[in-house]
Amino acid sequence: MGRAPGLSVRLKLTLSYAGFIMLAGVLLLAVVWVFLLRYVPEVIYTAPRDAPEWPGPLIVPNRSDLLRAFVPKAALMLAFLLLFGLAGGWVLAGSMLAPLTRIKNATRLAADGSLSHRIQLEGRGDEFRELADAFDTMLARLEAHDAEQQRFAANASHELRTPLAITQALLDVARTDLERDTGELVERLHFVNSRAIDLTEALLLLSRANQRSFAREPVDLSLAAEEATETLLPLAEKRGVTLETSGDMATADGSHALLLQMTTNLVHNAIVHNLPAQGTVWVTTTTSPDSVTLTVENTGTPLNPRLVTTLTEPFQRATSRLHTDHAGVGLGLAIVKSIAHAHDGTLTLTPRTAGGLRATVRLPAARPHPGT
Missing domain, CATH: 3.30.565.10 (Histidine kinase-like ATPase, C-terminal domain)
Known part of the structure; x- marks a missing residue:
């Protein structure tokens, strides 16, 4: 069934990783804003210069000063987190999806008729390993079933050809030897034909059983x-x-x-x-x-x-x-x-x-x- 092309799973995971990192960065900056910047007043009131307690030149940044210093660096940090998330997510997604690539290749080989290939995924047991092992088991069963079907087809052809060949030989003898006893010929033909009918009925019964086409x-x-x-x-x-x-x-x-x-x-x-x-x-x-x-x-x-x-x-x-x-x-x-x-x-x-x-x-x- 044809489907419209879409984003790859690796790209989707990469975007998900990068988006999560960006969200975490935004939340971190929001925490800094809530718990730090809101305590800085917008206007700083200082004592007059002629006051006795004036210590000398004093510069105290207000909220606007802090915002001008904080926002550009926060934007650069978010841009860095975005690039880091995309690059790291792409590498991590590729590493995580590598087993799926092997399973996909094995599936294509099986679809092309190669049932002897096995994935044999290494490593400890996880979801990908269980999937690969289940696929290998399925391939082994399919290979055994295919070999059995090939043997069955070959044997069935041989078994069906034998009575037909015997019948053909008997008919050739009857046609060339007109003085031969027809009673014996008819009896042998009847026996061979009965064996062919029994074989055909057995094949039909076997097919019916395999298809499970019966009421219980x-x-x-x-x-x-x-x-x-x-x-x-x-x-x-x-x-x-x-x-x-x-x-x-x-x-x-x-x-x-x-x-x-x-x-x-x-x-x-x-x-x-x-x-x-x-x-x-x-x-x-x-x-x-x-x-x-x-x-x-x-x-x-x-x-x-x-x-x-x-x-x-x-x-x-x-x-x-x-x-x-x-x-x-x-x-x-x-x-x-x-x-x-x-x-x-x-x-x-x-x-x-x-x-x-x-x-x-x-x-x-x-x-x-x-x-x-």
């Missing part, structure tokens, strides 16, 4: 856990995994559809990435005065803590995820993290000592609604 209502996470486990029970039975749910009613404010999707993703992830047989998934809910917690644990192989910290990144998969029929599209935990953040909550992933993963979602407890 009280949602009981314990009921969501029961619904998710009931939906995924056939998959668990097929893979030989036992589902166990427990816990108290844990109500949070949010979208029922998104919180159910979050719970379903966690339970699905725990079922798929489990032991080959005789695996177990525990789903529990707890509540406290300020928050509610959903915890999903599963048995499985021991996990590297470094790998666990990357599982919430979009399209991040462990090695075992690449060769299963229910591997998903690599957005399950990323969607869980986005839904949790959209509800002002957190997702914590912790490898279990005996093997497997513990996923904990903590959300703010629902506030009492009027009429409840």
